Amino acid sequence: MESVIEQSCPMCYTSGSVKMIVNVHEIPYFGEHTELTLSCNNCGWKRTDFLSGDDSTPSKWELTINRNTVTARVVRSSSCTVRVEELDLEVEPGIAADGYVSNIEGVLNRFISAIEMLQRQALQDGDEGGYAACQEYIDALRTAIDGEGSDLTLALLDPMGNSKILHENARNTILSEKEAKELSVGPTIPTFDVSDLGL
Numbered sequence: 001m002e003s004v005i006e007q008s009c010p011m012c013y014t015s016g017s018v019k020m021i022v023n024v025h026e027i028p029y030f031g032e033h034t035e036l037t038l039s040c041n042n043c044g045w046k047r048t049d050f051l052s053g054d055d056s057t058p059s060k061w062e063l064t065i066n067r068n069t070v071t072a073r074v075v076r077s078s079s080c081t082v083r084v085e086e087l088d089l090e091v092e093p094g095i096a097a098d099g100y101v102s103n104i105e106g107v108l109n110r111f112i113s114a115i116e117m118l119q120r121q122a123l124q125d126g127d128e129g130g131y132a133a134c135q136e137y138i139d140a141l142r143t144a145i146d147g148e149g150s151d152l153t154l155a156l157l158d159p160m161g162n163s164k165i166l167h168e169n170a171r172n173t174i175l176s177e178k179e180a181k182e183l184s185v186g187p188t189i190p191t192f193d194v195s196d197l198g199l
């Protein structure tokens with residue numbers, strides 16, 4: 001389904017320039033997920049996001065990271081906070097947050113890339129302590145990806161309930177109102193509801 005929506009572009013403010021493409025994916029055992037892609041044909045701005053087909057209960061998904069679970073599929077929407085709990089690592093939804101579908105390894109590699117960037121900065125600044133600390137995080141994440149069994153847990157916290165870890169051992173709990181309130185929900189655009197799409 002492809003349509004031009006009545007919303008001006010958040011980047012260049014041209015009205016009527018934003019095109020929306022909707023794809024509904026059926027994920028085995030986990031129901032439907034709707035993929036939305038918004039793009040501006042004037043300036044090239046683009047955003048992808050995922051919406052859960054079933055309900056929007058604020059939820060938390062957790063999975064212990066090891067060699068057998070790194071291939072588990074992950075659907076992360078733009079409102080989702082990702083944590084590696086034992087390392088106190090967290091990525092909050094940013095202004096430019098896109099949703100994505102990946103697997104546990106892919107998510108951990110995103111963490112590693114971000115830490116490597118910090119590490120390069122530490123090197124430039126001559127910050128030896130910072131450099132070593134970054135290396136410890138990177139080593140811990142790499143060991144978790146390749147290891148027999150780590151003590152690390154990947155958690156997705158989504159106040160909008162649009163994110164999931166697709167694995168039989170994944171633990172799903174409902175976030176309390178207080179927990180949900182404390183989380184950032186990320187970008188406020190797009191601002192529509194799935195029910196507006198007539199799906």
Ligand SMILES: [Zn+2]
Pocket residue numbers: 009010011012013014017040041042043044045
């Ligand atoms: Zn634009």
